[in-house]
Amino acid sequence: MPASSSAPDTASSLPPASSPVPGSGARPxxxxxxxxxxxxxxxxxxxxxxxxxxxxxxxxxxxxxxxxxxxxxxxxxxxxxxxxxxxxxxxxxxxxxxxxxxxxxxxxxxxxxxxxxxxxxxxxxxxxxxxxxxxxxxxxxxxxxxxxxxxxxxxxxxxxxxxxxxxxxxxxxxxxxxxxxxxxxxxxxxxxxxxxxxxxxxxxxxxxxxxxxxxxxxxxxxxxxxAGIGRDWTPGSIIDDQVARIRAQVGGARVICGLSGGVDSSVAAALVHRAIGDQLTCIFVDHGLLRAGEREQVERDYAQSMGIRVVTVDESERFLDALAGVTDPEAKRKIIGREFIRSFEAAQRALVAEAGEQGAEIRFLVQGTLYPDVVESGGGDGAANIKSHHNVGGLPEDLDFTLIEPLRTLFKDEVRAIGLELGVPEHIVWRQPFPGPGLGIRVIGEVTRERLDVLRAADAIAREELTAAGLDREIWQCPVVLLADVHSVGVQGDGRSYGSPVVLRPVTSEDAMTADWSRVPFDVLARISTRITNSVPEVTRVVLDVTSKPPATIEWE
CATH class of the missing domain: 3.40.50.880 (Class I glutamine amidotransferase (GATase) domain)
Structure with missing residues (x-):
C-alpha cells in the first residue's frame, strides 16, 4: 500500500533495477x-x-x-x-x-x-x-x-x-x-x-x-x-548498507517502531537504533490478542537488554470492538492491520504533544516485514496472494507514515544472523515466531474476550511443556488453535460436557516458506493434552495437526 501522499511509496517488494542490491552493492x-x-x-x-x-x-x-x-x-x-x-x-x-x-x-x-x-x-x-x-x-x-x-x-x-x-x-x-x-x-x-x-x-x-x-x-x-559472482551477501554488509540507507532517508526526523517483541520487529528496531539512536521510539501495542505473560516479557526484555525507549499502549478495547462479529480470516487480518496503524497514529500524536514545539516531527514507521511476508501477500513481483500479512497486505490505504522496512528482502534465518551480529540477546533472537495478528487468527470464529482467555490458558500449558522437554530450539513454533465454533462432547467429573477442541500445530522449518509437522514425543503430547483438558474446562478435546506446508500454511487463518 502507498504511504501518505507527501511521502515516497515504500511498498515495492524489491529495490528498483537501478539500485544496488541491499547489503552487497552487487547485482541480484x-x-x-x-x-x-x-x-x-x-x-x-x-x-x-x-x-x-x-x-x-x-x-x-x-x-x-x-x-x-x-x-x-x-x-x-x-x-x-x-x-x-x-x-x-x-x-x-x-x-x-x-x-x-x-x-x-x-x-x-x-x-x-x-x-x-x-x-x-x-x-x-x-x-x-x-x-x-x-x-x-x-x-x-x-x-x-x-x-x-x-x-x-x-x-x-x-x-x-x-x-x-x-x-x-x-x-x-x-x-x-x-x-x-x-x-x-x-x-x-x-x-x-x-x-x-x-x-x-x-x-x-x-x-x-x-x-x-x-x-x-x-x-x-x-x-x-x-558466473563469477563474489561472496558479498553477509550480515555485516547488510547492516552497513541498511544503516547508511536509514540515515540518508530519515535525516533528523524522529521514528517510531511497531514492536511486537518477536525476532522480526526486535531486529528491525535494533538495526534502526544502530542507525539513528535516540531518534527512535518503539511502540508496543497491547491489542488484547497476546499470549499469557507476553506484555510483561517484552517490557522486561527491552528495559534490561536493548537500551531502546519503549512506550506501551493498551488498545485491547479498540481491537476487540473492531473484531466483534467478524469470522472471515482475511477480514480479521485487514482489521488488525488497520487498527495497528490507527494505534501508531494515536501514539505519534501523543509523542509530538509530549515533545512540544521544539520536538522533531515523526514521519516514519519501522516494521519487521520479511521477504516471505511480501511473497505470501502477493507483493513478490506478481506472486499470488496466499494471505494478507497485517504489515503488508493488511495496511490501510490512508497510511500516514513513510515505512522503513529494513528486513523486507530477508528470510528468517538471515534476520536471526543479523540480530546476533547487532548484539540482540539470544533469547530474543531465537524466540519462536508469533504472528502480528496474535491470537486473533488462532481463534477460528468470532474473536471474543472469553474465547481468548480459553486459548491463552491452553497455549500457556503447551509452551510450558515444550520448554520443559527441551524442544524450544527443535521446533520452529507450535501454534495452538481454538476451534471456537466447533463443539465436541466430552466426559468431565463423571458428567457429560460439551466444549471446543484445540489443535496443536508443532512445525519445523527454516524460513516459514515450507514446513513439516514436528514429531513431538508422544509422552510430551500426552502431558499437554492431559493438562489442558484438566485445567481448561471449556476444552474437551486436544488434536494434532500433521499437515506439511505446502499444502497447508503454518497458521490456520
Missing part, C-alpha cells in the same frame, strides 16, 4: 518461478552461498528481467509439461543476453526447447532419490566424444556417480546444438547439459533439496565459478 541473482514448490528454497540456497537473490514471475519479459541487471538467472522447476497447452513459459531472449543461466528440472526442459533441443514424455518417471552418473562420452547435441571434451564445469569437484533428487515425467530427448551432455541416469540419458562458452547450464534434478548429495556444491559452483 534472479530465480524465475514457474510454479515450483521449491522456488523459495532455491532463492535461500543462493543466499546461503553469500549471494543475494530475488524471486520473479515467469511472465516478466526479457526487457524487464534484464532491467534488473541480474548477475545470473536460475530457471526453477514447475509442475507442468513444457509442450502442454497453456504451460508456463518465458522470454527466450534472456538466453542470448550473455547472462549466466542455470535451468533446473522444468527450467532445464524449457531451455532445451527454446534453444532447439527436444523434450518428450518418455513413458517412465523418476521420483525421489536417483543415481546419477557424469557422462564421459557425449558431446554437443548428444554425439559421441572423448572423455576430456565431455568434462563438466558445473559438476567439477563432485563424484562421477552421486545421488540426486528427481521429480519428473518428461525428459530432454536431445540437447540443443552446441551443448555437451554431462550427466545421465538409467531412465534419463540427457540428465544435464551445458554450453560453457555461452555460460548456459541445465540439470534435470533438484540441487536445492538436501536429498541431492552435492546440490549446494553445484549451486555454489554455478554462482562463484561459472
Amino acid at each position: 541473482v534472479l530465480v524465475v518461478d514457474f510454479g515450483a514448490q521449491y522456488a523459495q528454497l532455491i532463492a535461500r540456497r543462493v543466499r546461503e552461498a553469500s549471494v543475494y537473490s530475488e524471486i520473479v514471475p515467469h511472465s516478466m519479459s526479457a526487457e524487464q528481467i534484464l532491467a534488473k541487471e541480474p548477475a545470473a538467472i536460475i530457471l526453477s522447476g514447475g509442475p507442468s509439461s513444457v509442450y502442454a497447452e497453456g504451460a508456463p513459459s518465458f522470454d527466450p531472449a534472456v538466453l542470448d543476453a550473455g547472462v549466466p543461466v542455470l535451468g533446473i528440472c522444468y527450467g532445464f526442459q524449457l531451455m532445451a526447447q527454446a534453444l532447439g533441443g527436444s523434450v518428450g514424455r518418455t513413458g517412465t518417471r523418476e521420483y525421489g532419490r536417483t543415481r546419477m552418473s557424469q557422462a564421459t562420452g557425449r558431446g554437443p547435441g548428444g554425439g559421441e566424444v572423448g572423455t576430456a571434451e565431455a568434462a563438466s564445469r558445473l559438476l567439477s569437484g563432485t563424484p562421477a556417480a552421486q545421488t540426486v533428487w528427481m521429480s519428473h515425467g518428461d525428459a530432454v530427448e536431445r540437447a540443443p546444438e552446441g551443448f555437451t551432455v554431462t550427466a545421465s541416469t538409467d531412465q534419463t540419458p540427457v540428465a544435464a547439459f551445458e554450453d560453457d562458452a555461452r555460460r548456459l547450464y541445465g540439470i534435470q534434478w533438484h540441487p536445492e533439496v538436501v536429498h541431492s548429495e552435492y546440490g549446494q556444491r553445484l549451486i555454489e559452483t554455478f554462482l562463484h565459478d561459472c
Whole structure:
C-alpha cells in the first residue's frame, strides 16, 4: 500500500533495477518461478552461498528481467509439461543476453526447447532419490566424444556417480546444438547439459533439496565459478548498507517502531537504533490478542537488554470492538492491520504533544516485514496472494507514515544472523515466531474476550511443556488453535460436557516458506493434552495437526 501522499511509496517488494542490491552493492541473482514448490528454497540456497537473490514471475519479459541487471538467472522447476497447452513459459531472449543461466528440472526442459533441443514424455518417471552418473562420452547435441571434451564445469569437484533428487515425467530427448551432455541416469540419458562458452547450464534434478548429495556444491559452483559472482551477501554488509540507507532517508526526523517483541520487529528496531539512536521510539501495542505473560516479557526484555525507549499502549478495547462479529480470516487480518496503524497514529500524536514545539516531527514507521511476508501477500513481483500479512497486505490505504522496512528482502534465518551480529540477546533472537495478528487468527470464529482467555490458558500449558522437554530450539513454533465454533462432547467429573477442541500445530522449518509437522514425543503430547483438558474446562478435546506446508500454511487463518 502507498504511504501518505507527501511521502515516497515504500511498498515495492524489491529495490528498483537501478539500485544496488541491499547489503552487497552487487547485482541480484534472479530465480524465475514457474510454479515450483521449491522456488523459495532455491532463492535461500543462493543466499546461503553469500549471494543475494530475488524471486520473479515467469511472465516478466526479457526487457524487464534484464532491467534488473541480474548477475545470473536460475530457471526453477514447475509442475507442468513444457509442450502442454497453456504451460508456463518465458522470454527466450534472456538466453542470448550473455547472462549466466542455470535451468533446473522444468527450467532445464524449457531451455532445451527454446534453444532447439527436444523434450518428450518418455513413458517412465523418476521420483525421489536417483543415481546419477557424469557422462564421459557425449558431446554437443548428444554425439559421441572423448572423455576430456565431455568434462563438466558445473559438476567439477563432485563424484562421477552421486545421488540426486528427481521429480519428473518428461525428459530432454536431445540437447540443443552446441551443448555437451554431462550427466545421465538409467531412465534419463540427457540428465544435464551445458554450453560453457555461452555460460548456459541445465540439470534435470533438484540441487536445492538436501536429498541431492552435492546440490549446494553445484549451486555454489554455478554462482562463484561459472558466473563469477563474489561472496558479498553477509550480515555485516547488510547492516552497513541498511544503516547508511536509514540515515540518508530519515535525516533528523524522529521514528517510531511497531514492536511486537518477536525476532522480526526486535531486529528491525535494533538495526534502526544502530542507525539513528535516540531518534527512535518503539511502540508496543497491547491489542488484547497476546499470549499469557507476553506484555510483561517484552517490557522486561527491552528495559534490561536493548537500551531502546519503549512506550506501551493498551488498545485491547479498540481491537476487540473492531473484531466483534467478524469470522472471515482475511477480514480479521485487514482489521488488525488497520487498527495497528490507527494505534501508531494515536501514539505519534501523543509523542509530538509530549515533545512540544521544539520536538522533531515523526514521519516514519519501522516494521519487521520479511521477504516471505511480501511473497505470501502477493507483493513478490506478481506472486499470488496466499494471505494478507497485517504489515503488508493488511495496511490501510490512508497510511500516514513513510515505512522503513529494513528486513523486507530477508528470510528468517538471515534476520536471526543479523540480530546476533547487532548484539540482540539470544533469547530474543531465537524466540519462536508469533504472528502480528496474535491470537486473533488462532481463534477460528468470532474473536471474543472469553474465547481468548480459553486459548491463552491452553497455549500457556503447551509452551510450558515444550520448554520443559527441551524442544524450544527443535521446533520452529507450535501454534495452538481454538476451534471456537466447533463443539465436541466430552466426559468431565463423571458428567457429560460439551466444549471446543484445540489443535496443536508443532512445525519445523527454516524460513516459514515450507514446513513439516514436528514429531513431538508422544509422552510430551500426552502431558499437554492431559493438562489442558484438566485445567481448561471449556476444552474437551486436544488434536494434532500433521499437515506439511505446502499444502497447508503454518497458521490456520
